[in-house]
Amino acid sequence: MAATPVRVAIIGGGIIGCLSAWRLKQLGMQPVIVERGQLGRESSWAGAGILCPIQPWLYPDDFTRLVDASLAMFPGLQQELSVLTGISPEWLQSGLMIPFFPDDAVDHRQAALDWSQRFGWQVRELDAVQARHHEPLLAGDTSGALVWPEVAQVRNPRLLAAVHAVLEKEQVEIIEQAEVSGLIDAAGRVAGVELADGRAIHADAVLLAAGSWSGGFAESIGISLPVKPVKGQIVLLKGEPGALTHIVKHDRAYFVPRADGRILVGASMEMVGFRTGNTVAEVQAMLNALTRLLPGLADTSIEQQWMGFRPGSPDGLPFIGPVHECPGLWVASGHYRNGVALAPITAHIISRWMAGTPPELDMSRFLPGRTVLDSAKIGFPAQAAA
Ligand SMILES: Cc1cc2nc3c(=O)[nH]c(=O)nc-3n(C[C@H](O)[C@H](O)[C@H](O)COP(=O)(O)OP(=O)(O)OC[C@H]3O[C@@H](n4cnc5c(N)ncnc54)[C@H](O)[C@@H]3O)c2cc1C
Incomplete structure (x- = not known):
């Protein structure tokens, strides 16, 4: 007889919760996603989708190993999703360029190489003429x-x-517009989640994947998980195909x-709690950077702008694993800043781990409960706003 x-x-239907649910289902488990709003409308929707950490040389080697394992899964994931759903995530190897300018504040060239x-990681060093030939x-x-x-x-x-x-195709249970307010306890073991509307969802295990809200939720049940929102604003331009071909990254x-x-065009880094909306100062700073670096795009139309809350940890590293207490x-x-890049490996590891591997x-x-590294360069922005 098959095992039950x-x-x-799963608390939270962002990319982490959703991909984990799919992998759990593939392992024969019964995931149920409980999402406060609509599936995938928070940080995972708002992000830029760059599949490479910003300045990865600033992180510990274990992080690069995690990133490498995750990035290797994208071609397969793209294929799997396209075949099963007919929707392509548009995985595209556009390449990443970091240009240099005489007034650069920090020279990352040697560390990056x-x-x-x-x-x-394959990398090419270009002189000024070659750089402008590429872009x-x-x-x-x-x-x-x-x-x-x-x-x-x-x-x-x-x-x-x-x-x-x-x-939906795999008939994974999804409950939207339902906020998890607490955990159900049964003799010292988590036995499901309580919803703000009074409902109870019984389960053998709970996965906290609530993005920026995970820290506050953990605190409400007496657990320390230092995850805080780091707001990021984005402006979307409507340019001509091919005007820019590489992801271009410079300074902020x-x-x-x-x-x-x-x-x-992205992205601000703000410690303003959960204050929503785009602001004049941050949009202006991003557009100033655009016209400084790529002046030829100054006449491009602005189509849209939005923002999201990155689930920030103090050292930039994720928390993945069981909560021992x-x-x-x-x-x-x-x-x-890397939740999309790390989603495939996170889902792979957490689902198998929960299934006993x-x-x-x-x-x-x-690990949750680990010592947080002292690495201010990649962690929370130094300036906490009023
Ligand atoms: C501007 C910006 C640019 C970014 N660029 C990149 C990039 O280029 N590359 C990259 O890899 N990453 C990028 N990121 C980061 C990436 O988007 C995140 O790390 C990732 O989306 C986090 O996914 P998540 O599922 O943990 O969180 P989310 O997508 O935020 O999902 C969490 C979900 O939990 C739900 N929730 C919260 N509390 C509860 C509750 N109590 N009950 C029920 N549901 C709850 C929320 O409604 C939400 O839907 C960017 C982020 C931003 C904002």
Whole structure:
């Protein structure tokens, strides 16, 4: 007789919760996603979809190993989703360029080259002429650039639409417009979740994947999980296809060209709690960076703007694994600026782990309850707003 599938209540229907649900289902378990709003409409929708950490050389090596394992899964995921749902997440190896300018505040060139060589990331060093040959719209005083031709991107809303479609196809239970307010306890073990409207969802285990809200939820049940919202604003331009071909990243700004000519301009880094909305100052700063670096795009139309809350951990590293002081509770959260890039490996590891197979990678740096590293450069922005 087949073993009874284990029912897992997942708090949060972002990319982490949704992909984990799918993988749990594939392992024969019974996931139920409980989402306060609509599936995949928070950070996972808002993000830029760059599949490479911003300045990965600033992170510990274990993080790069996690990233590498995750990025290797994207071609397969793209294929799987496209075949099963007919929706392509538009995984595209557009390449990443970091141009250099005479007035650069920090020179990351050597650190970037060393890191690339150590981890086998293909990188090319370009002089000024070559850089402008690759991206003709770059400002005239570009002194050179580094290019990683294999770096890819996805379109977040399409990735989420595909994952949503596959969850429906696989008949994964999804409860939307339902806020989890607490956990059900049965003799010292988590036995499901309580909803704000009074309903109870019984389960054998609970996965906390509530993005930026995970920290507050954990605190409400007496657990320390230092995940805080780091707001990011984005402006969407409607350009000509091919005007920009690489993801261009410089200092605090980045520009992400989609295949249809749209260009994402991002992204602010703000500690303002859950204050929503786009602001004059941050949008202006991003557009100033655009016209400084790519002046040829100054006449491009603005189509839309939005914002989201990155689930920030103080050292930029996610929390993935069981919560020892609360048997039956698991966490997959705090992915900060890399939650889309890390979603495939997070879902793979957490689903198998919950099903009884320990991770192949060393996860000690990512465990809930771990020591948080002192790395202000990649963690929360220093300025906490009033
Ligand atoms: C502007 C911006 C740019 C970004 N760019 C990139 C990038 O280029 N590459 C990259 O990899 N990452 C990027 N990120 C980060 C990435 O988007 C996140 O790390 C990732 O989406 C986190 O996914 P998540 O599922 O943990 O959180 P979310 O997508 O926020 O999902 C959490 C869900 O939990 C729900 N929830 C919360 N509390 C409860 C509750 N009590 N009960 C029920 N449901 C609840 C929320 O409604 C939400 O839907 C960016 C983020 C932003 C904002």
